[in-house]
Amino acid sequence: MRSKLFHKLVAMTLCAGMLVGMTACGNQPTEESSPNEAADSESENEGNTSDSDLSQDDEKISFSIAIMNGPKAENTWSEAQIEEIFNCEVELIFLPGWEDLNTKVNLLMSDEAQRPDVIWWSGMTDEYKEWVDSGLLVDLVPLLQNIEDSNILDYYDEWAMYPTYTNGSIYSIPGDVAEVSCMGTFIRKDWLDNLGMQEPKTMDEYVEYLLACVNDDPDQNGVADTYGFGGDSGDWKYFAPFLYAYKADIQHFVVGDDGSVVHGSTQPQVKEALALMADLYRQGVFEPSIFSASEGETLFAEGKVGSFYRFLSSLNPSQQYLQSFYQNNPNGKYEVIEPIQGPTGFSSDERENGYGWCSYAITDKCKNPQRVMEIMDGIASGEMFILNKWGVEGETFELTDEGAVNFIVDETTRNEMGLSTFTGFVNRKDLFNIQNSQEVNELFERAAETSLPLQDYRVILNSNGELWQEYSGELNALRDQYFYGIIMGERPIDDFDEYVELFYSHGGHEVEEEAGLMYQKQDEGYQEFCQLYQEWFQK
Amino acid sequence: MYHKGTSKATIAEAKQKHIGTRLWKYRYLYLLAFPGMLYFIIFRYVPMYGVVIAFQDFRINKGIWGSEWVGLAQFYKLFQGFSFPTVFKNTVVISLCKLIFGFPAPIILALLLNEVKNARFKKVTQTIVYLPHFISWVILAGLISMFLHPDSGLINEIVKVFNNGRGIDFLVSKQYFRGILVITDIYKGVGWGSIVYIAAISAIDSTVYEAAMVDGANRLKQMWYITLPALKSTIVVMLILNMGGILNAGFEQILLLYNPLVYDVADIIDTYVYRNGIMSSNYSLSTAAGLFKSVISMGLIIITNKIAHMMEEDGLW
Amino acid sequence: MKRKHNFYDYLIILVLVLVAIIMLYPFWHEFMYSFSDPVEAATGGMFLLPRGFNLKSYWSVLRNQSVWSGFKVSLIVTIIGTIMGVLLSAMLAYPLSKKDMPGRNIFVSLIFFTMLFGGGMIPNYLLVKELKLIDTYGALILPGLLSAWNIFIMKNAFSGIPDSLEESARIDGANDLKIFFLIILPLSKAVLATIALFSAVGFWNDYFSTIMYIISKDHWSLQAVLREILSNAQSAMSSSGISVRAEEAISSETVKAATVMVATVPILLVYPFIQKYFIKGVMIGSVKG
Known part of the structure; x- marks a missing residue:
C-alpha cells in the first residue's frame, strides 16, 4: 500500500534540488539538504531551561494551540495522531471565521488567562511587532538551534523567513507559503478545435479567440450562450491576462522607468490595458457577473466561458468543480496556456511574494517552549504533513495513476477525522504535496518561470508601511471606482488621467516615498538578516 | 372631590414632609426594580467609559489606561x-x-x-x-x-x-x-x-x-x-x-x-x-x-x- | 358581522398571496437546495425543485459534532436567557408603569439613554472579563439579557391594565409584590410571550458573543458554528489577495443550505404558537406613559 507513495517520493526527490530554494536569497548557493548536526552542541546555551527541557523529552507535556484550518472539530483522529506520536496533550483553541479572526486573535493575546501556548494569525504585522515588543512571544532562534535536523529550517529558505525577523531575532514561523506562482490563463481546447483556431500567443490572437467565443458559437449548440472571459470580482488578479500583457501591475508598487518606486496603477501603460478591456466589455466578451459576484468556480463548472485566469490546482482531477465540468461537458477540455504577450512583447504570469500568508508563534504562556518547538518542527516534516492533510494511504486516500491524491473516504468522514487541522502550521508545496497531478505539477514548474518578468518589475515589501496603512483604504477604493468605471463604459478612458491626479493629491506621493524608503532599507535589512541567519544556523 | 384651591399648598407640604413615607410606600416596587436597574448600571453604564477610546490610539494589548491619548x-x-x-x-x-x-x-x-x-x-x-x-x-x-x-x-x-x-x-x-x-x-x-x-x-x-x-x-x-x-x-x-x-x-x-x-x-x-x-x-x-x-x-x-x-x-x- | 366578498376583498387577497409567495420563496429555495446533489447544484439554475434529490447534506450536517454541541449550547442559553430576561424585564417594567412612584422619571431616562448610547465592543469585553465570565454560559446570556426597547413595551402594556384590579387587591391586603406576581403577571401573558419571543430570537441568532467571549469549542453557540460553516472563504481570500486559500476545502453549498435549515427550523417551529399573542402583546402604541 505504501509503496506507490514511496516510489513517487523517491522519484521526486531527484528533482527536489530544483524545487527547493527557487526564491533563495540573492547570492546564496542553493541550500544543502544535509542535516546540520553540529548546530545543537555548538549553540551557546541561551538558557538553562533548554538543556533541562531536552532531558525531559519523554515526559508528556500539554499545550494549547490556536487552530484556523480544517474542520475545527475536537478529539479527532488527527489530534490523536499528534498526541501519540509526540507524546503530548494538545488543547485546540478554534479561531472564528475570517471576518472575526483578527478581533479574536487580538483578544486572546491581550489576556494572559486566555493566551494559547501557540498562537496563529494572518496579516496583522503591526500587532506582531507589538507582541514582540511587549514580550508576549518567545524568541525562537535558540529553540531552533537546539533542534537537530530541523524540518522548518530545511523547508523554508531565508526569503520566506525574513518577514518573521523582528528586533534582531525570529519570533514566528511562516504557516503557509504559496507556490511562487499558482495561477494561469485557462482556455477551452475543445472550443479552439471547434473554431479552427490555434492556441493564442499574442494579445491580438487572444482577443480574436475571445470574440470568437462570444460570436461564433464555440460549443456548437446553436445558441449564443457563451462568453469570452470570466472570473471573480474583488481582485484584479483575475484580469491578469489583459493587465500583465501591458505590464500593468495595478495592485503593487513597481520599479518605474527611472528606477524609483512608484505605484503600478499610475503608470501610463495601465491606460492602454484599460482601453482594451473597455473595448472588450463593449463587445460583450466578459461574462456579466465578473464584476459583482465571486462565482468563478461555478462558471468553471458550467463551461460556458472561453477563458479564465485561475488557480492551476483547478485542474487536479479531485476538484469537485472540474468533475462537475466534465459532467456538463463530456467533450470539454481546459488547457492552461503560457501568458499572453502584449504589444511590447512583455508577458508574465501572476507571482506570489514567497512570504507566508499566515504565521504562528510560541507565547510567553508556554511552560516548555523547547518541547513545543520540537513538536511544531515535527509536524512540519513531510510525512507528518501527509498524515495530517490526507491521512493514511490505502485507508483514507489512494494515489491515482496520474499521481494525485484521491480520497477514498467522503468529506464528512474526513471532517470527523479532523484532516487538515494542522495545515495552518505547515502546508508543504514540495514533493510531499501529493495532491497535484503530474500535469498540474508541470504547470507549477512552468509558471515559476513565466512569472519571472513580474518579479523583476514588482516591488515586494515584507510589511505595510504606516502611511500605506492609513491611505490604502481610500486609494484602493479610488482605483477600483475609476478603473471599473472605465472598463464598463461609465467613464471615458481619459478619466484615467484624473485618477492619477487624484491619486497623487490624496497621499500618493507620500506612500510612494515611504515605499521607496522601505524598499531600500529592506534590501539592507535582508542582507543583515541573511548574515545573522548564517551565524545562527550555519547554513 | 377636594377643594382645589386649598389642597394645592397642603399637598406640596405633605410631599416635602413625607418623602420618606412615600418612598417607604413604594418599597416593594423599588425592590422589584432593583435587579433590573442594577443590570443597566453594570452592563450598560459601566462600559460607557469606553468612549474614551475614541480619543486614543487604542491598542488592545495596552488596554484603555495604557493606550496613547491622541485628542x-x-x-x-x-x-x-x-x-x-x-x-x-x-x-x-x-x-x-x-x-x-x-x-x-x-x-x-x-x-x-x-x-x-x-x-x-x-x-x-x-x-x-x-x-x-x-x-x-x-x-x-x-x-x-x-x-x-x-x-x-x-x-x-x-x-x-x-x-x-x-x-x-x-x-x-x-x-x-x-x-x-x-x-x-x-x-x-x-x-x-x-x-x-x-x-x-x-x-x-x-x-x-x-x-x-x-x-x-x-x-x-x-x-x-x-x-x-x-x-x-x-x-x-x-x-x-x-x-x-x-x-x-x-x-x-x-x-x-x-x-x-x-x-x-x-x-x-x-x-x-x-x-x-x-x-x-x-x-x-x-x-x-x-x-x-x-x-x-x-x-x-x-x-x-x-x-x-x-x-x-x-x-x- | 358578515359581509359578502367583493372585488376589493379579492384584490387584497391576491396582493397578500403574492407577498406571501415572495416572502416564502427564499425558504423554499434554501430548503430545496439542501436536498440537492452537491455536484449538480454547483452548476446553478435551481428554482423550484431540488437538482438530483439526495440527503447527503443533511447526513453530513447531522454527523457534525459541532452542530450538535452548538445546538445544545444555544438551546440552554436561549431558555435560561429568555426566562431570566422576561422575568427581570417585567420586574423592572412594572414599577416604571406606576406614574406616581418617586424617581420613576429618572429610571425611565436612565434606561432610555442606553438606547442611544453604548460603550462599544472593547469595554463590554473588558467588563465580561472583569466579571470572570469569559468562556462561560454567563458571557452568552448576561450581556444581552435586558433591552430598553423590551422594557418600554412591557411598561406600556402594564400601564394598560385597569387600576381598579390592583385597588381591589390592595383593599384585600395584598402588597405590591403579591399584586405583581399574582395579578399583573397572569394578566400579561400576551406581552410576556411577545417579549419572550423577541428575546429568544435574539439569543438564538446571536453569534458575536461567542466570537468575543468564548474559547472552548464546546461552548460555541449554534450561530457561531453556522457562521463558520457558511463563512465565505472566497471573499476573505480576495480581500487579502491570497491565492492559496482556494485549495482549502470549503463546505459545499448544499451543506450550507442544510445547516441553515437546521438552525432556522427550531424558531419556525416555536413561533407560530406564540404568534397568537403578538397581536395582543405589542401594545406599545396603544398606551403611552
Missing part, C-alpha cells in the same frame, strides 16, 4: 478622508430612502391584513410575512445575488425579454443599487415591522367600526377616518425611533451586497469605517464613528420629539 485625531481622520462627504451623503440618502419607502410599508401591510375577513388566511399570511426577519443577511445576500445574476438570475430572465436579450447587472449599477437596498430592506423588515401596527389596530374598539358602517362609511373611509387616526400615535413613536437611526443605513446588508463599482452611491459611514479601521483592528476609529453617530442620533430624536409635541402628539416622552 481629536481619530475624528480628524474620520472627517478628513476625501471620500467622507460622499460617504456621509450616502448614509443620509440611503437612510432617508429607506425611511420614505420602508416606513409606510408595514403600515400598508397592516392595513391590508386588517381588511382580510378570513381569519385563517390572515393568520397564515401573517406567519409567512414575518419569516424573512429570521433569515440573516448573509443568507439573504446570497439569494439576492443569485436572483439578480445578470445571466441566469430569475429577475434577469424577465428583463431579457424586454431588453433585447441582455440582462442588467443590477448589483454593479449605480442606477439600481440603492433601489435594491431599499427593496430588500423592506422585504426583510416589512412583516416584522407590521406587528406593532397590527397590535394597535386590534386595540381599536370594534363598535366604532359598526357605528361608522351604520353611518354609511365605506371601507376606504373607515380606514381613513378610523384606523389611521388610531394608528397615529404608534406611527409617531416609530417615526421618532427611526429618525434616531438615520445614520444606521444598514451596515451588514450593504457590506454583503456592495462592490467597488457602486462605492459612489453605496459606501456608508459604517462600511467606510469597516474598510479603513476595523479590518486593521483600529477600534479607536470605529468608536469615534460610533460616538459621532450617537450624538447626531440623539439630536435627531430630541428634535423629532419636539416636533411631535408641537403637532400635539405625545411623542416618546
Whole structure:
C-alpha cells in the first residue's frame, strides 16, 4: 500500500534540488539538504531551561494551540495522531471565521488567562511587532538551534523567513507559503478545435479567440450562450491576462522607468490595458457577473466561458468543480496556456511574494517552549504533513495513476477525522504535496518561470508601511471606482488621467516615498538578516 | 372631590414632609426594580467609559489606561478622508430612502391584513410575512445575488425579454443599487415591522367600526377616518425611533451586497469605517464613528420629539 | 358581522398571496437546495425543485459534532436567557408603569439613554472579563439579557391594565409584590410571550458573543458554528489577495443550505404558537406613559 507513495517520493526527490530554494536569497548557493548536526552542541546555551527541557523529552507535556484550518472539530483522529506520536496533550483553541479572526486573535493575546501556548494569525504585522515588543512571544532562534535536523529550517529558505525577523531575532514561523506562482490563463481546447483556431500567443490572437467565443458559437449548440472571459470580482488578479500583457501591475508598487518606486496603477501603460478591456466589455466578451459576484468556480463548472485566469490546482482531477465540468461537458477540455504577450512583447504570469500568508508563534504562556518547538518542527516534516492533510494511504486516500491524491473516504468522514487541522502550521508545496497531478505539477514548474518578468518589475515589501496603512483604504477604493468605471463604459478612458491626479493629491506621493524608503532599507535589512541567519544556523 | 384651591399648598407640604413615607410606600416596587436597574448600571453604564477610546490610539494589548491619548485625531481622520462627504451623503440618502419607502410599508401591510375577513388566511399570511426577519443577511445576500445574476438570475430572465436579450447587472449599477437596498430592506423588515401596527389596530374598539358602517362609511373611509387616526400615535413613536437611526443605513446588508463599482452611491459611514479601521483592528476609529453617530442620533430624536409635541402628539416622552 | 366578498376583498387577497409567495420563496429555495446533489447544484439554475434529490447534506450536517454541541449550547442559553430576561424585564417594567412612584422619571431616562448610547465592543469585553465570565454560559446570556426597547413595551402594556384590579387587591391586603406576581403577571401573558419571543430570537441568532467571549469549542453557540460553516472563504481570500486559500476545502453549498435549515427550523417551529399573542402583546402604541 505504501509503496506507490514511496516510489513517487523517491522519484521526486531527484528533482527536489530544483524545487527547493527557487526564491533563495540573492547570492546564496542553493541550500544543502544535509542535516546540520553540529548546530545543537555548538549553540551557546541561551538558557538553562533548554538543556533541562531536552532531558525531559519523554515526559508528556500539554499545550494549547490556536487552530484556523480544517474542520475545527475536537478529539479527532488527527489530534490523536499528534498526541501519540509526540507524546503530548494538545488543547485546540478554534479561531472564528475570517471576518472575526483578527478581533479574536487580538483578544486572546491581550489576556494572559486566555493566551494559547501557540498562537496563529494572518496579516496583522503591526500587532506582531507589538507582541514582540511587549514580550508576549518567545524568541525562537535558540529553540531552533537546539533542534537537530530541523524540518522548518530545511523547508523554508531565508526569503520566506525574513518577514518573521523582528528586533534582531525570529519570533514566528511562516504557516503557509504559496507556490511562487499558482495561477494561469485557462482556455477551452475543445472550443479552439471547434473554431479552427490555434492556441493564442499574442494579445491580438487572444482577443480574436475571445470574440470568437462570444460570436461564433464555440460549443456548437446553436445558441449564443457563451462568453469570452470570466472570473471573480474583488481582485484584479483575475484580469491578469489583459493587465500583465501591458505590464500593468495595478495592485503593487513597481520599479518605474527611472528606477524609483512608484505605484503600478499610475503608470501610463495601465491606460492602454484599460482601453482594451473597455473595448472588450463593449463587445460583450466578459461574462456579466465578473464584476459583482465571486462565482468563478461555478462558471468553471458550467463551461460556458472561453477563458479564465485561475488557480492551476483547478485542474487536479479531485476538484469537485472540474468533475462537475466534465459532467456538463463530456467533450470539454481546459488547457492552461503560457501568458499572453502584449504589444511590447512583455508577458508574465501572476507571482506570489514567497512570504507566508499566515504565521504562528510560541507565547510567553508556554511552560516548555523547547518541547513545543520540537513538536511544531515535527509536524512540519513531510510525512507528518501527509498524515495530517490526507491521512493514511490505502485507508483514507489512494494515489491515482496520474499521481494525485484521491480520497477514498467522503468529506464528512474526513471532517470527523479532523484532516487538515494542522495545515495552518505547515502546508508543504514540495514533493510531499501529493495532491497535484503530474500535469498540474508541470504547470507549477512552468509558471515559476513565466512569472519571472513580474518579479523583476514588482516591488515586494515584507510589511505595510504606516502611511500605506492609513491611505490604502481610500486609494484602493479610488482605483477600483475609476478603473471599473472605465472598463464598463461609465467613464471615458481619459478619466484615467484624473485618477492619477487624484491619486497623487490624496497621499500618493507620500506612500510612494515611504515605499521607496522601505524598499531600500529592506534590501539592507535582508542582507543583515541573511548574515545573522548564517551565524545562527550555519547554513 | 377636594377643594382645589386649598389642597394645592397642603399637598406640596405633605410631599416635602413625607418623602420618606412615600418612598417607604413604594418599597416593594423599588425592590422589584432593583435587579433590573442594577443590570443597566453594570452592563450598560459601566462600559460607557469606553468612549474614551475614541480619543486614543487604542491598542488592545495596552488596554484603555495604557493606550496613547491622541485628542481629536481619530475624528480628524474620520472627517478628513476625501471620500467622507460622499460617504456621509450616502448614509443620509440611503437612510432617508429607506425611511420614505420602508416606513409606510408595514403600515400598508397592516392595513391590508386588517381588511382580510378570513381569519385563517390572515393568520397564515401573517406567519409567512414575518419569516424573512429570521433569515440573516448573509443568507439573504446570497439569494439576492443569485436572483439578480445578470445571466441566469430569475429577475434577469424577465428583463431579457424586454431588453433585447441582455440582462442588467443590477448589483454593479449605480442606477439600481440603492433601489435594491431599499427593496430588500423592506422585504426583510416589512412583516416584522407590521406587528406593532397590527397590535394597535386590534386595540381599536370594534363598535366604532359598526357605528361608522351604520353611518354609511365605506371601507376606504373607515380606514381613513378610523384606523389611521388610531394608528397615529404608534406611527409617531416609530417615526421618532427611526429618525434616531438615520445614520444606521444598514451596515451588514450593504457590506454583503456592495462592490467597488457602486462605492459612489453605496459606501456608508459604517462600511467606510469597516474598510479603513476595523479590518486593521483600529477600534479607536470605529468608536469615534460610533460616538459621532450617537450624538447626531440623539439630536435627531430630541428634535423629532419636539416636533411631535408641537403637532400635539405625545411623542416618546 | 358578515359581509359578502367583493372585488376589493379579492384584490387584497391576491396582493397578500403574492407577498406571501415572495416572502416564502427564499425558504423554499434554501430548503430545496439542501436536498440537492452537491455536484449538480454547483452548476446553478435551481428554482423550484431540488437538482438530483439526495440527503447527503443533511447526513453530513447531522454527523457534525459541532452542530450538535452548538445546538445544545444555544438551546440552554436561549431558555435560561429568555426566562431570566422576561422575568427581570417585567420586574423592572412594572414599577416604571406606576406614574406616581418617586424617581420613576429618572429610571425611565436612565434606561432610555442606553438606547442611544453604548460603550462599544472593547469595554463590554473588558467588563465580561472583569466579571470572570469569559468562556462561560454567563458571557452568552448576561450581556444581552435586558433591552430598553423590551422594557418600554412591557411598561406600556402594564400601564394598560385597569387600576381598579390592583385597588381591589390592595383593599384585600395584598402588597405590591403579591399584586405583581399574582395579578399583573397572569394578566400579561400576551406581552410576556411577545417579549419572550423577541428575546429568544435574539439569543438564538446571536453569534458575536461567542466570537468575543468564548474559547472552548464546546461552548460555541449554534450561530457561531453556522457562521463558520457558511463563512465565505472566497471573499476573505480576495480581500487579502491570497491565492492559496482556494485549495482549502470549503463546505459545499448544499451543506450550507442544510445547516441553515437546521438552525432556522427550531424558531419556525416555536413561533407560530406564540404568534397568537403578538397581536395582543405589542401594545406599545396603544398606551403611552
